[in-house]
Amino acid sequence: MATDDPQEQQYLRDLIVALSRFGEQTSDANLLQEVVDLSSAFEPFDATTATIANAKAVASLWLGSVSGDSQIVERACRELQALLKDPKLDDQARSQTIQNTSILLLENARHNRSERVFRELVDVLTRPNSHLRKSQVTIGTAKLELAQLTGDRKTLGEAIEHFNSALSSSALSAKDRSQILHSLGQTHFLTGKLSKEPQSFKDAVGSLTDAVELLGETTLDDARLARLKADLGAYTLALAWTIGDGALAKEAADHYQAARVMIGLEKAPYLYARVSLGLFELHYRMKHWEHATNVGFEILDAFERIQSNPRLTSGINDFGPRALSGFGDKLAACLILSDRPSEAAFQLDKLRGRRIALSKLRRQSTGDEDPELIKLRTKLDLAIKDGDDRECRIAWEDYLTKRRELRFDLVDRELREFFEAPANTDDGTFVHLTFSIFGSHALIRPLSQSEWITIPLPKSALPTINSLLTSSDDSLSWQAAYGALLENPDTQGEPFECWNRVVERARAEIGHHVLGPIHQGLIANGIKPGGRLIMSVPGEFAKLPFASAKLDEDLTMDGAWAFSIAPSLATLGSVPDNYQRGFACVSPNLKRDTNLPDLPFAGHESKALARTNPQARIIDGSSATPTAVLEAFKSQQIVHLACHSRYGGHNDTGIFLADGEFLSLRRMVAVGHQQLQTSLVVLSACEAGLVGLTSDRDEYVGLPGTLLELGVTGVVAPLWPVHDDAALVFSDHFYRCLFGPTGATAMSPVQALSGAKQFLRDATWKTLTEDHYLEASMYSSSAPRLRRIDKTLTPAESGAPSSLEEKPFAHPHHWSGWTLWGR
Numbered sequence: 001m002a003t004d005d006p007q008e009q010q011y012l013r014d015l016i017v018a019l020s021r022f023g024e025q026t027s028d029a030n031l032l033q034e035v036v037d038l039s040s041a042f043e044p045f046d047a048t049t050a051t052i053a054n055a056k057a058v059a060s061l062w063l064g065s066v067s068g069d070s071q072i073v074e075r076a077c078r079e080l081q082a083l084l085k086d087p088k089l090d091d092q093a094r095s096q097t098i099q100n101t102s103i104l105l106l107e108n109a110r111h112n113r114s115e116r117v118f119r120e121l122v123d124v125l126t127r128p129n130s131h132l133r134k135s136q137v138t139i140g141t142a143k144l145e146l147a148q149l150t151g152d153r154k155t156l157g158e159a160i161e162h163f164n165s166a167l168s169s170s171a172l173s174a175k176d177r178s179q180i181l182h183s184l185g186q187t188h189f190l191t192g193k194l195s196k197e198p199q200s201f202k203d204a205v206g207s208l209t210d211a212v213e214l215l216g217e218t219t220l221d222d223a224r225l226a227r228l229k230a231d232l233g234a235y236t237l238a239l240a241w242t243i244g245d246g247a248l249a250k251e252a253a254d255h256y257q258a259a260r261v262m263i264g265l266e267k268a269p270y271l272y273a274r275v276s277l278g279l280f281e282l283h284y285r286m287k288h289w290e291h292a293t294n295v296g297f298e299i300l301d302a303f304e305r306i307q308s309n310p311r312l313t314s315g316i317n318d319f320g321p322r323a324l325s326g327f328g329d330k331l332a333a334c335l336i337l338s339d340r341p342s343e344a345a346f347q348l349d350k351l352r353g354r355r356i357a358l359s360k361l362r363r364q365s366t367g368d369e370d371p372e373l374i375k376l377r378t379k380l381d382l383a384i385k386d387g388d389d390r391e392c393r394i395a396w397e398d399y400l401t402k403r404r405e406l407r408f409d410l411v412d413r414e415l416r417e418f419f420e421a422p423a424n425t426d427d428g429t430f431v432h433l434t435f436s437i438f439g440s441h442a443l444i445r446p447l448s449q450s451e452w453i454t455i456p457l458p459k460s461a462l463p464t465i466n467s468l469l470t471s472s473d474d475s476l477s478w479q480a481a482y483g484a485l486l487e488n489p490d491t492q493g494e495p496f497e498c499w500n501r502v503v504e505r506a507r508a509e510i511g512h513h514v515l516g517p518i519h520q521g522l523i524a525n526g527i528k529p530g531g532r533l534i535m536s537v538p539g540e541f542a543k544l545p546f547a548s549a550k551l552d553e554d555l556t557m558d559g560a561w562a563f564s565i566a567p568s569l570a571t572l573g574s575v576p577d578n579y580q581r582g583f584a585c586v587s588p589n590l591k592r593d594t595n596l597p598d599l600p601f602a603g604h605e606s607k608a609l610a611r612t613n614p615q616a617r618i619i620d621g622s623s624a625t626p627t628a629v630l631e632a633f634k635s636q637q638i639v640h641l642a643c644h645s646r647y648g649g650h651n652d653t654g655i656f657l658a659d660g661e662f663l664s665l666r667r668m669v670a671v672g673h674q675q676l677q678t679s680l681v682v683l684s685a686c687e688a689g690l691v692g693l694t695s696d697r698d699e700y701v702g703l704p705g706t707l708l709e710l711g712v713t714g715v716v717a718p719l720w721p722v723h724d725d726a727a728l729v730f731s732d733h734f735y736r737c738l739f740g741p742t743g744a745t746a747m748s749p750v751q752a753l754s755g756a757k758q759f760l761r762d763a764t765w766k767t768l769t770e771d772h773y774l775e776a777s778m779y780s781s782s783a784p785r786l787r788r789i790d791k792t793l794t795p796a797e798s799g800a801p802s803s804l805e806e807k808p809f810a811h812p813h814h815w816s817g818w819t820l821w822g823r
Contacts, residue, residue, distance in 0.1 A: 012038065013052055020055035023062060028267050035059035036072065045079055047088035050097060053079060057100045061107055062223075077104040102138045122146060136166040137180055144187050153194055159187045174214045181211035182228060189235050192242070201239035208232040223271075226262035229255050230275040237282055253282055265302055273302035277327065287438065289334045296331040300347070325697055328352060329538055333436035336443075341454040345443040348432045352536055352698050353567025359672050359709045360571065362408070376402055377673050387626060389651075389666040396670040428532025428562070428823075430569055431518065435462045435538060442518045445569075446527060455521035457514060464513040465541055468506050478502055478544075482720065485813075489721060496813070503545065503812045507556075511549040515557050532750065533561035534823055536568055539692025539700050543719055548757070548816035558757070562750040564714070564820040567700050573713035575748070575823055576679050579738065582636035583616045585609045588624035588643055588658040596660050601724040602642035604778055605684065605731050609640060612735040626663040629655075630671055633710065638680045640731065645685035645703065649693065653702060655685060665706050672710055680749055681707050682716045682734065684727045689717030689819050704821035712822065714749050719817040726760065726814045729773045733759045753820050760815040766804040 016038050023032040039056035042049045060076035080101045083089065089097065122142045140162030147155040163184040167177065185207035192200030212228050233255030240248035256279040263272045276299045283292035328351035335344035376399045383395040432443040440461040444453040467476075474480035481502040484495040523529065537546060546565065547558045557563050566572055587602040603620065610616045617636065619628050624643075632639050644656040654664035683689070683703055691702030699705065704715040716734070718727075734756035740746025747755065768774045809815060 012041070013049075016052055017055045020059045023059055029063060029269070032059045032063040036063060043079075045083050047086045047090070047093065050083060050086075050089060050093040053083050054093075054096050054100050057104060061100075061104060064107060073104060073107050077101065077107075080104060099135070102135060119146065136162045137183065140166065140187075141183055144183065144190070147187075148190060151194055153191065156187055156191050156194070160184065160191075163187065178211040178214040178224075178228070181207045181214070182231065185211065185231065185235060189231075189238065192238060196242070198239065198242050201235060201242055204235040205232065205239055208235055222262045223268070226259040226271070226275070229259035229262065230278060233259065233275075233282075234278050237278070241285070249282065249286065253279065256282065265298070265305070269302040269305040273299045276302065280327075280330070284330050284334065289338045293331070293334045293338065296327070296334065299327070300350075326538075326540075328698060329434045329436060332432075332434045332443075333438055333441075336434070336441050336454060337438065341441075341443055341452045344434070345432050345445065345452045348434060348443070348536065349568040349570055352432075352539070353571045353700050353705065353708070355699050356567055356705060356709045357570035360573070360711070362403070362672070363675060363711060370406060372402055373399070373406070380670055380673060384630065384667060384670050385627060387661070387667065389664050392667045392670040396666075396672070399673060427575070428534060429522065429527055430566075431533065431535045432568075433514070433535060433537045433541075435465065435541075437462065440514075442521065444518075444522065444525070444527075453521075453525055455518055457517055460513045464509050465544070468502075468509060468544065469541075476502065476505065478506065486721070491723070491811075496811075500811045500813050503816060506544055507548055507550045507812065507816060510544060510546060511551050511557070515546065515549045516551055519551050519557070519560060529560045531562060532823065533563050534566050534572070535563070536566060539567075539697030542692040542700065543690055545719065545812075545816045545819075547819050548812065558750075558754045562748070562754075564750050564823050566822055567698075567705070567708070571708055572823060573679075573708075573711065575713060576637065579638055579680060579749075582677070583609075583613050583638040583640070584619055584632040584636040585616050585640045586619045586624045586629055586632065586642065586657070587621075588656070589621045590644075590656070590660055596644055596656055599642065599644070599724050601728040601778065602684070605640075605642040605728045608728065608732040608773075609735050612732070612739050622658045624658045626657050626661055626667065629657060629663060630668075633671065633676045633678045633712075634674065635677055637677060638682070639678050640682045640684065640735075642684040642727065642731065645683065645688045647687045647690045647693070647702060649701060655683070655688070655703070665701070665703070668706050669709065676711050678711075679713045680716070681712050681714075682731065683718075684722070684731050686718070686721040689715075689719045689817070689821070691821075708822055714820055714822040716749065716753055716818065716820050719819060720813070722817070723814065725774060725778070726809050729763065729768060729809065730756050730760050730815070730818060732773050750820050750823065753818060757815045757818055760809045761812075762807060763809065764805050764807055768808070769804075 016035055019031060019038070020035045022028075023035055036056055036059055039052050039059075042052045045053035057076045057080050060072045064073035080097055083097055084094065084101065122139070140159045143155050143159040143162065146152070147159065163180055166172075166180050167184070172180070185204045188200050188204035188207060192198075192204060208228060208231055212225065212232060215225050215228060233252045236248055236255060237252035240246070240252060256275060259275045260272060260279070263275060265272045276295050280292055280295040280299060283289075283295060328348050331351075332344040332348050335341070335347065376395070380392075380395040380399050383391040427447060429444060429446050431445075434441055434443065439459070440457040442455040442457060444455060445451070469478050471477040471480075474484075475498060481495070481499045485499040488495045490496060519529070522533075535546065537544075542565065547556070547563050549557045551557060551560055585606045587599075587606045590596045590598055606618050606620050610618055617632075619632065629639070629641070641655060645654065646656070646662075647653050651666070652664075654662050654668070657663055688703050691700040691705050692698075693702075700708075704717055707715045722730075734752050737747045737752035737755040738749065763773070765774075769776070
């Protein structure tokens, strides 16, 4: 503790409590941070400092809200949970601590956005012996949050009952009643979004109107009143759109503007930006391009203020990606429709894959001379070696936080210049695809030039993409067909045939409505086919086979162009002159008790790749550990992984290595403080190319995005499950193209990818056996053929070849999902 004087200690306690209350009322981020800093003098907390612990918890909760920092909320939650174990805690302090713990648990679950976490929380809150069981508000809020993830109207109905039960108490203060009405309004609003019924929106507006009146009569709590006004704006706007009332839309704008004035950009930039997003959406929907653009720039300014202040910036949340998800395309539409294409492209480049771009800049300024950073890097290396995902994440966030305290990685002149700088190459053309309900466009820039060209896309472009993903007809729906394929991947079954029809439809529709017009527009602007073409697509659409889209019956996009996908210009790395500085092939073994099926063709894959490059380093069997793979990234120019993978967003994506040990994204990201040598990674594993399916989809969360973040120039991976034998043939031919017959680099990765896909599609059994891609003896095993962890296929189920001229991998499922990320 800073002082031993009891009188000074008491003064400090009173100051912390007073500042916490004032910070809660004003949402002043600097004031809230001061409370957190002062409270640290009393750690670790015990019964004698419970008041300080709870004051810090409240400050942390609000600071996390206004700054977007999830880590500070998680830490405060852990501190209160530890405090509750102190037997000396009196009843009043225990009651206050339990209440604040439940609120922090809710906020922490919100940051995780996990259905599992919320279900566990609801279970804890409703247990008969739970201290929190009597809190109807807390249980109602947990169920509301769960329903937001699941869309379950029954759970919403239960939440409404809990809130109404809480409101029936006559002992409530006006302030508490206002807070419950706010939650009730949120529940009615979500019900309206699901049911499209005007009455639910009217109920939401009514609850919020009552809450505003109650709070306005009882307190000068600007922060709470501002949040109420902002939500009242959102609910009024939803009602206005539903019933077509222009006057209500104007009223919604007034509510939003009043909330922004109360909050203030300087005082609480994160909260200001969140509220401004509602006002931006209103102007955007009403086609007020100039007003929408001005508010959009204010939103970006608010987030850059957060990024430029080391006290407000969290380790994991570089740019409030969840809050801004999808915002870039709407802002770009406003700018394009205002005839400002270069500004639109610049904003897209800042907002897509921003974390990847920031990591690229971070590696240019390591801060090697600072002893505190050296100590944190040592701690980080130990966490990576131990393989504990949670410790890796905490150590990585501590490292990034310290860098910001030392004024690294902030939005200053250096970072702005980094985004404004031209690409570091004149090789090829970059395309930003942007979709909007008011028109879709391709923004094109030959990398030898600085100006952007706009190619309008047909009005059918966005409806076509949406129809592919969400068709109500299961036989046409990407989502339905994909789910059926995962349930029954047998190549002789109807789900497999249905999936191939859906893939063929996607290839044809994307080609006709999106990429065909771009192809013709490029030619019309003097850009000849055959050159390098790098395309940025919105993250939620990145699972579609853009690379294999059909321009005509015999020509695909990656057949006409050296085609790859990248989040933005700022994420591009430098392509090496050759690929002769080390090649590692990884094919792990699996324990029988891991429930992971064997992959016999993965072993053959290692041998085949060793034939294409005799200098290859084979990391197989039990030696293919996560540590060995991470070491390979530091020393080998190419790393090839033949294994199982899993896609599950931030927390559950990664690859399975020796003995089934899981190398997660969290652990891989934590290697970002090191300088890696790998230029090209090939992921011969199911769904390894998936990105953009999380709520922060423009961050391209997934294995390709993470590897680009680590400095890898190019990542080759499939968008969906691959069969074991097809993956072997693809990989073998890819490296035969890349290295050529003599072992010297013969093609670039993008050329080798195109060649391997075409070969896989056209190869007959005769070619495959005569050229030593496959042998009959390889099929003698009864092991599964699918590189997934949940479903299996045996060779017998695939059927024996009826003719040597049969093309076993001609179905688009086998070849059209392979994609190059980066270049």
